[in-house]
Amino acid sequence: MVSVGTVVWLASELMFFAALFAMYFTLRAASPEMWATETAKLNVPFALINTIILVSSSFSCQLGVFRAEDLKPRRTGGLFNLKEWGMVEWFVLTVILGSIFVSVQAYEYTELVAHGIAMNSNAYGSVFYMTTGFHGLHVAGGLIAFMLIIGRALIARKFGHFEATGAIVVSYYWHFVDVVWIALFAIIYFLK
Amino acid sequence: MKVESWIFLGGLFFFTPTAIVYGYMTNWEEPVGMLALFMLAAMTLMVGWYLLHTSRRVGPRPEDRVDGEIHENAGAVGLFAPWSWWPLILSTGAAVGFLGLAVGFWVLYIGAGLTVIALVGWVYEFSRGNHAH
Numbered sequence: 001m002v003s004v005g006t007v008v009w010l011a012s013e014l015m016f017f018a019a020l021f022a023m024y025f026t027l028r029a030a031s032p033e034m035w036a037t038e039t040a041k042l043n044v045p046f047a048l049i050n051t052i053i054l055v056s057s058s059f060s061c062q063l064g065v066f067r068a069e070d071l072k073p074r075r076t077g078g079l080f081n082l083k084e085w086g087m088v089e090w091f092v093l094t095v096i097l098g099s100i101f102v103s104v105q106a107y108e109y110t111e112l113v114a115h116g117i118a119m120n121s122n123a124y125g126s127v128f129y130m131t132t133g134f135h136g137l138h139v140a141g142g143l144i145a146f147m148l149i150i151g152r153a154l155i156a157r158k159f160g161h162f163e164a165t166g167a168i169v170v171s172y173y174w175h176f177v178d179v180v181w182i183a184l185f186a187i188i189y190f191l192k
Numbered sequence: 193m194k195v196e197s198w199i200f201l202g203g204l205f206f207f208t209p210t211a212i213v214y215g216y217m218t219n220w221e222e223p224v225g226m227l228a229l230f231m232l233a234a235m236t237l238m239v240g241w242y243l244l245h246t247s248r249r250v251g252p253r254p255e256d257r258v259d260g261e262i263h264e265n266a267g268a269v270g271l272f273a274p275w276s277w278w279p280l281i282l283s284t285g286a287a288v289g290f291l292g293l294a295v296g297f298w299v300l301y302i303g304a305g306l307t308v309i310a311l312v313g314w315v316y317e318f319s320r321g322n323h324a325h
Contacts, residue, residue: 001269001270002270003246004242004243004246007238007239007242008239010238011235011236011238011239012235014231014234014235014238015228015231015232015235017231018227018228018231018232019228021227021231022223022224022227022228025223025224025227026223026224028223029221029223148311148312148315148316151315151316152315152316152319155316155319155320155324156319156325157324157325158325160325162271162318166315
């Protein structure tokens with residue numbers, strides 16, 4: 001029941017991002033020459049590496065969910081014995097990868113501001129920071145959710161379906177945010 | 193759950209042609225409406241596919257069968273808080289935060305602090321104290 005509610009909410013989140021995509025395409029259609037000069041300043045290989053980091057975090061998150069479904073919160077082997085990792089270890093890895101993504105994006109912002117693209121500089125700056133910024137806020141929110149779920153798993157003496165359900169719905173959210181980023185990345189960095 | 197799935201998936205068959213007609217009528221030059229309609233199709237697909245996927249997993253429920261009995265649905269439905277103050281505190285935190293945006297930025301910090309307390313309180317409500325398990 002929690003998971004159905006989460007999916008319905010995520011569907012409404014999709015419409016939130018639809019508004020952002022629509023904004024991007026409207027302004028792009030209105031001033032194509034601005035897009036030509038401003039998108040040339042983007043660092044595509046850098047963003048591609050960041051995208052790979054975010055996508056890999058989705059895989060580590062899913063492996064954590066499989067462990068949660070097995071009701072296995074903690075690792076039973078050594079730290080580097082990945083097969084015996086529990087949900088907590090996979091989720092910690094996911095949080096680390098997600099944090100790298102947000103940090104690299106913040107660094108990318110500083111680079112772009114140095115190249116003269118700021119939120120208040122022109123229409124391109126506005127849509128670039130609005131779309132990627134709202135996505136970044138979603139990622140940051142997801143990281144907080146992961147940490148709350150990790151905390152739940154750590155304080156539970158008996159890891160049951162209550163904890164597993166929370167982990168599963170947070171993974172739905174994370175995959176959604178990941179897919180939205182792939183769409184954003186394709187539009188902003190490839191379609192331009 | 194087939195009926196629920198197809199109620200949502202039906203949107204796919206309405207919004208996709210609508211988006212194509214809209215795009216054709218505007219010579220594919222007006223991206224906002226077209227994009228919104230295509231993403232509406234994606235939205236209905238998302239919920240519909242999830243329900244279809246869940247229906248495959250759980251099999252026919254009593255309410256899906258003509259010979260279903262009410263007592264077959266007895267048992268635990270989910271975990272619900274019989275009473276909880278945390279939603280009230282969380283909404284107060286959000287309200288104070290928005291008040292801060294409107295009247296003075298310093299109020300926002302109070303709202304943010306209250307929100308953190310309420311969020312942690314709500315998430316851990318059934319994991320600590322008398323409910324520790």
